[in-house]
Amino acid sequence: MIKDISEYIETHWQISPAIQHKIFYSLVAILILLLVRYFALQFVFKRFHDAKHRYLWKNSIKNTYYILLILIILNIWIDRIDSLGTFLGLVSAGLAIALQVPIVNLAGWLFIMIRKPFEVGDRIEIDDNSGDVIDIRFFQFTINEIGNWVDSDQSTGRIIHIPNGKVFSQSQANYNQGFSHVWNEIAVNITFESNWKKAKSILNEIVNKHAEELSFSAKRKLVEASKKFMIFYSNLTPIIYTSVKESGVQLTIRYLSLPKQRRRTEHIIWEEILERFNQEEDISLAYPTQRIYFDGK
Structure with missing residues (x-):
């Protein structure tokens, strides 16, 4: 069958035997690499069930396939090392002009991988x-x-x-590299007439309730990150800062959160703040208001 294919190509396309052999070996190389890639992917899908591990292995197999394919095809079509150097030099010069953006993106891929x-x-x-x-x-x-x-x-x-x-x-x-947590802040405004010390105590109780385990985890991650980056924090526990705004006293809660859990933890903390403040007669949330005075006439 291979002989018949060669005769057909030589008869109808008038291609030299040397070129025919290169085409044939190229097709065989592509077929073998495709089969190796297929069985490698099947092994990965059976061996790994975690989506991230599957993706990483699948991506590595795909990149290896393309690199091997390029090297094998170059080896088939380029006979000598000196011609390879000349060929690569000409190709590099042409690509540098015509394909500047793709080359930069490919260099970016290498940078990301390394x-x-x-x-x-x-x-x-x-x-x-x-x-x-x-x-x-x-x-x-x-x-x-x-x-x-x-x-x-x-x-x-x-x-x-x-x-x-x-x-x-x-x-x-x-958000994840090095120190795996981010600082999140929640500003709670109460009126000047409110018992701000009691409000601050309640907020401190609430935030420590929901962030205590998170801060312990953050300490362990911080120790790991400090081995690679200059990251140092003297305090990882939640803290509440007090300041005065035009509409009242602002109590700002500062605590550590996982990047993808920021909204969830903020939601839980706010719901408990609203429930607890609603039970206190001497604490009221502040909001912008206007007062109108009449002269009594």
């Missing part, structure tokens, strides 16, 4: 876009958008594809 400013699953902010990284490819990475018109870092339902080259020109904020 330096790891972020990984799949991390929550990041780059170029005014925030979201959870869900995919990293040769020329772009993809995030599941958060924020924008949705409050408190919740998902919008959109995915954003960002060129890898952005890592060279835009600063990136990583």
